[in-house]
Amino acid sequence: MDATLKKQLTYGSDFLTKLNKGESYAEHINELVQYANLASYSGKPAFMEGDGVIPLWSSYINGVTNKVYWQLAHSKSFSGNVPALLYSEEVYKDIQGYLTEDISAGKLYHMKTFVSKWEGEVSVTGQETYVLNEETKLPYQVPVSERVITGAGKVVIQIYVDSILVSEIYLDQHSVYIPGEYCEGxxxxxxxxxxxxxxxxxxxTRNELFFKGEAGTYKSSLENSECLMETDxxxxxxxYSGTAFYALHEQDMTGELKxxxxxxxxxxxxxxxxELDxxxxxxxxFYKRTFRDNFQVWKFYFTDTIKELSRYVVETGNVSGMFKHNRRLLIPVIVAxxxxxxLFGAMANRKIRLGVIAIIVVVVAFFILKR
Incomplete structure (x- = not known):
């Protein structure tokens, strides 16, 4: 074990004090730094299903590499018969590994951005450029920080938070939109x-959108509203609905909010x-919501919610904790x-049973012939 590292990670050390300076105002976060989140589960009863201070579900950080250690407590004050998180050889070894290698970004589990429909020239550009075409399966997920670009085309972008559609962005021809992060609503x-x-x-959930103007970069904000942003x-x-706000981004701390x-x-x-146009x-x-569009929103809600529940259970082994964290997960489970x-009740009727079998045969035949 590296003695210097152990000393630096001791509670109250000069290193940790300096590292966390300005934490209340997020001044300790640096975009040039790669982050990993190390959490623990003590396994002891009445310990909030976590490390004795923080529940396991609460210790997850969106978009950051997360690792959970079992049978470790938050600190020596709560350790009892199990070691504390920062007094474990395994944890120190992992920290040394993180400090010597690149830390990849974690997945954004709480927010997902999709292209729900498009026409004409539309592409998604990140490390590579993908041009949407007839074989593109919709909805097409757009990673954070990749550009959605329209030429002589247009596109509808949907943003989901916790499987719920919170906003839609209708992008006009010859436009570029870059989806950003989700943080605290x-x-x-x-x-x-x-x-x-x-x-x-x-x-x-509020949308905050940055856009260029003559005086520099502006930041706009809206919630439960509809507005049109133009940058040319x-x-x-x-x-067109509700209220929107904007301000020069460099001056938005001065109260110059319009x-x-x-x-x-x-x-x-x-x-x-x-006068409003x-x-x-x-x-x-193209931009009008159809029955199919509405159906896809509900379909995504149910399927993505179940996926989210499955992921959490697999990673934490804690079913009750997920329902405490997000009670809406009970809805698709109860409906299912x-x-x-x-279905089982209806299958007791012979005519219904034969009808269901006939439908299954037709559906299977359809997909076989389609292939």
């Missing part, structure tokens, strides 16, 4: 070019108000149980 994004209509119907010649924020109410169009270069995205059939019960 805020979904970040960057409208690098063109114009986009943001439809946020959530009362818990007509740099403006138009609000509000745009329903029916207003604000020109960002001089904060002048103009007719919503161009409401006129086009009821449907299975109804």
């Amino acid at each position: 805020i979904v970040y994004g960057n409208l690098e070019k063109g114009r986009a209509y943001i439809r946020n119907k959530s009362k818990k 010649l007509d740099q403006s924020v138009s609000c 509000s745009v109410n329903k029916g207003q169009k604000m020109m960002v270069h001089n904060d002048s108000v103009k 007719e919503n161009p995205f409401h006129k086009e059939d 149980v009821l449907l299975i019960a109804l």
Whole structure:
């Protein structure tokens, strides 16, 4: 064990004090630093299903590599018969490994961004460029920080948080949108070019969108509202529902926050108000929500919720903890149980049983012929 490392990681050390300076204001976070999250589970009863201080589900960090250690406590004060997290040879060895190798980013489990429909020239660019085509399976997931680019085309981008659709972004022709991170009820994004209509119907999750203007980078914000952002010649924020806000990003801590109410169009270069134009995205059939669009939202909610539950159970072995953390997971489970019960009850009827078998045969035949 490295004696210097052990000394640095001791509670109250100068190293930890300096490292966590400004933690209350997130000043200890550095974009040039790679992070890993090490959590522990003591296995002792009445210990909040975690390390004695923090529940296991609460210790997860979104988008960061996470590792759980079993039979380790939060600190010596809570250890009892099990070792404390920072007094374990295994943990020290792993820390040394993390310090000598690149730490890959973890998956963003709580937020997912998809292309739900598109037409014309649309591509997704990250380390490689993928051009959407007839073989593209929808919804097509877009990783954080990759660019969604439209040429002579348009696209609808959906953002889900905890399997629930919180906002849609209608991207016009010759535009570029970059999905950002999710943090504490805020979904970040960057409208690098063109114009986009943001439809946020959530009362818990806010969209914050960065865009370029003559004076620099602006940050806009909206919740349970709908607005149009334009970055080209007509740099403006138009609000069609609710209220939107914007400010110069470099000055947003000074209180220079401008509000745009329903029916207003604000020109960002001089904060002048103009008469609101007719919503161009409401006129086009492409952007209108269809029955199929609504069905896909509900389908994703049920399937992704079950996947999330399965992932958590596999990683933590703790079913009850997940339901405590997110009670909405009970909904698809209860619905599935009821449907299975109804199916078994209906199968007792001979005619219904034969009908179900016939439907299964037809569906199987359809997929065989389709191949």
